[in-house]
Amino acid sequence: MKDKNKDDHQLSRLGFGGWQLGNADFWGEMSLSEGVDLVKEAIKEGIRFFDTAPGYANGMSETIIGLATRDVRQSVIINTKFGHTADGKTDFSVSSIRREIQASLGRLQTDYLDSILLHNPSHEILKGETKHFDELNTLKEEGLIRAYGVSIDTYDELEMVLDHLRIDTVEILFNIFFQKPAGLFKRAHEQGITLIVKVPLDSGWLTGKYDQHSTFEGIRSRWTKEVIERRASLVGDLKALTGEDALTKFAISFILSHPEVDYVIPGIKSKKQLFDHVKNVQSHLSLDLKKAFIRLYEEKIAADPLPW
Numbered sequence: 001m002k003d004k005n006k007d008d009h010q011l012s013r014l015g016f017g018g019w020q021l022g023n024a025d026f027w028g029e030m031s032l033s034e035g036v037d038l039v040k041e042a043i044k045e046g047i048r049f050f051d052t053a054p055g056y057a058n059g060m061s062e063t064i065i066g067l068a069t070r071d072v073r074q075s076v077i078i079n080t081k082f083g084h085t086a087d088g089k090t091d092f093s094v095s096s097i098r099r100e101i102q103a104s105l106g107r108l109q110t111d112y113l114d115s116i117l118l119h120n121p122s123h124e125i126l127k128g129e130t131k132h133f134d135e136l137n138t139l140k141e142e143g144l145i146r147a148y149g150v151s152i153d154t155y156d157e158l159e160m161v162l163d164h165l166r167i168d169t170v171e172i173l174f175n176i177f178f179q180k181p182a183g184l185f186k187r188a189h190e191q192g193i194t195l196i197v198k199v200p201l202d203s204g205w206l207t208g209k210y211d212q213h214s215t216f217e218g219i220r221s222r223w224t225k226e227v228i229e230r231r232a233s234l235v236g237d238l239k240a241l242t243g244e245d246a247l248t249k250f251a252i253s254f255i256l257s258h259p260e261v262d263y264v265i266p267g268i269k270s271k272k273q274l275f276d277h278v279k280n281v282q283s284h285l286s287l288d289l290k291k292a293f294i295r296l297y298e299e300k301i302a303a304d305p306l307p308w
């Protein structure tokens with residue numbers, strides 16, 4: 001699933017996180033037409049990689065990406081997932097894979113997926129103890145999918161994958177506040193895995209726009225007052241280290257300073273955010289700041305990890 005046309009240009013490593021598309025319940029209002037317009041604008045700006053899932057906004061995220069990409073299908077890369085269905089069910093059964101992929105293909109208005117990921121699967125699956133990858137191999141041979149892999153959250157899960165599976169793609173939670181998986185990136189790269197980084201902004205915190213008084217709705221209402229205060233304090237540390245209030249460019253360039261990372265996929269909710277990323281992705285992180293971010297993680301987070 002690596003982008004064969006990829007050049008050294010940083011923009012080719014910037015993907016579009018599609019969880020927010022049309023997702024009023026979790027991320028706030030966005031209509032179908034606003035979503036389509038946003039994805040079309042992203043394509044115009046040169047973004048080629050789109051991450052989505054059937055469970056995002058009950059299929060609406062896939063529908064939006066399908067409508068926006070159908071006229072340029074060959075020039076984009078679409079990565080969707082399996083395991084959480086468009087009607088809100090969790091279903092990882094092997095016998096459902098083909099049917100669910102066909103449903104995704106319908107919403108995405110295409111006859112192939114560049115990549116499909118098992119969407120936070122069980123450890124049994126990650127240890128290769130099930131038939132999921134046999135079925136995915138069959139679908140790959142038939143041309144319905146071009147690559148497959150898993151979307152996972154932790155170092156331990158990544159280690160399981162590297163020990164037990166032979167897959168094309170891994171999507172992993174990694175950012176300045178969640179650095180542990182980086183210890184396995186080299187191994188993943190050596191196994192030929194395309195590495196996608198999700199949640200690069202710590203769900204928005206690493207933009208620098210929230211503080212201890214911020215309140216959250218939807219999926220982010222999970223944070224307690226203590227968690228918000230701790231994150232706000234860490235954001236304050238980053239502002240002191242960088243000397244800037246706007247942190248997005250540091251968050252993204254920290255991730256892209258890891259050469260094994262193929263794509264970073266911030267969740268994008270507006271054209272303003274889109275243009276911001278397209279501009280910021282050109283900036284490189286100094287080695288001194290990279291070391292300072294690693295030190296911050298080691299001193300203040302590693303021993304007591306933040307909840308997602």
Ligand SMILES: NC(=O)c1ccc[n+]([C@@H]2O[C@H](COP(=O)([O-])OP(=O)(O)OC[C@H]3O[C@@H](n4cnc5c(N)ncnc54)[C@H](OP(=O)(O)O)[C@@H]3O)[C@@H](O)[C@H]2O)c1
Nearest residue numbers: 017018019051151198199200201202203204266267273276
């Ligand atoms: N299990 C999985 O497979 C899984 C889990 C999580 C995410 N993902 C994928 O990874 C993508 C990214 O993760 P995420 O969306 O959870 O977290 P994220 O990218 O760390 O944060 C997204 C949030 O950051 C803010 N933001 C983004 N760009 C901005 C900008 N330029 N300026 C200011 N604010 C900006 C927005 O917050 P506001 O809403 O406050 O504006 C946005 O909702 C998702 O869209 C999805 O495709 C996959």
